[in-house]
Amino acid sequence: MSLYSDFAPYYEQVFPVREQVYSFLKQQAGKYGGALLDAGCGPGHYCGMFLADGFSVTGIDLDRIMIDYATASYLKGVFRCMDITDLRFLHSSFQLIYSIGNVMAHLPIEKLEAFVAHVYETLEPGGCWTFQVVNWDYLLTRREYNFSVKTIEDGRLTFHRRYSSISPDVVIFETQLVSETTGEPIFKELTKLYPRTSEDYLRLHHTAGFTLEGVYSNFDKTTFKKGQDSGLVMVYTKR
Numbered sequence: 001m002s003l004y005s006d007f008a009p010y011y012e013q014v015f016p017v018r019e020q021v022y023s024f025l026k027q028q029a030g031k032y033g034g035a036l037l038d039a040g041c042g043p044g045h046y047c048g049m050f051l052a053d054g055f056s057v058t059g060i061d062l063d064r065i066m067i068d069y070a071t072a073s074y075l076k077g078v079f080r081c082m083d084i085t086d087l088r089f090l091h092s093s094f095q096l097i098y099s100i101g102n103v104m105a106h107l108p109i110e111k112l113e114a115f116v117a118h119v120y121e122t123l124e125p126g127g128c129w130t131f132q133v134v135n136w137d138y139l140l141t142r143r144e145y146n147f148s149v150k151t152i153e154d155g156r157l158t159f160h161r162r163y164s165s166i167s168p169d170v171v172i173f174e175t176q177l178v179s180e181t182t183g184e185p186i187f188k189e190l191t192k193l194y195p196r197t198s199e200d201y202l203r204l205h206h207t208a209g210f211t212l213e214g215v216y217s218n219f220d221k222t223t224f225k226k227g228q229d230s231g232l233v234m235v236y237t238k239r
Helices: 003-014 019-028 045-052 064-073 084-090 109-122 198-208
Strands: 035-039 056-061 078-081 094-099 123-134 150-152 157-164 171-179 185-193 211-216 231-237
Touching (some): 003 064, 003 150, 003 171, 019 045, 019 094, 019 123, 035 084, 045 056, 045 064, 056 064, 056 084, 094 109, 109 123
Parallel strands (some): 035 094
Antiparallel strands (some): 157 171
């Protein structure tokens, strides 16, 4: 099983839904009742919020456990266990496509280029494409990076994340959930990530035909600065 399957029971505690994120995405969503796609939806919580607000929502994720959870939790949504690079096989178009939580960093460059092109093809004219990744411009100046430890289950468990062996080609993402009672990991995993700079993303989207609408460090619309420890949020439209 993957990290995300093992992690599913704890997902909400480590990564709770943020109203600021939903508010940002909703600003890009267009008319009520329109079709939206969450690429890398996880347990589907943001899909659920859009469904409650009257949108038609599809969520896709590679992890079966996450999709099963989303399907059981949000009966009005459409959820598919599939690679996000295969979204063209949905045979649908959407007025908003979004991907948050650094999902795109799991794609090597050839898959990323194809994915961006498929997003453009799948988006309705005038539609919006929004994504969030970590700020690789900053992280690529480091040899390793440790995230803040998150404590859950009333202090009984701690969630640890670390980037090691950072290089322009690949980064090793180390994750583990540790029992504070025994000091032993409940699960741990190493995953390859593929870092792309903000200039890489700008070039890929220009090539695909997108129009850039905004570049931010977070969902509060803070101006993006390459040299800061932050995220990267980009908003594009299909004109």
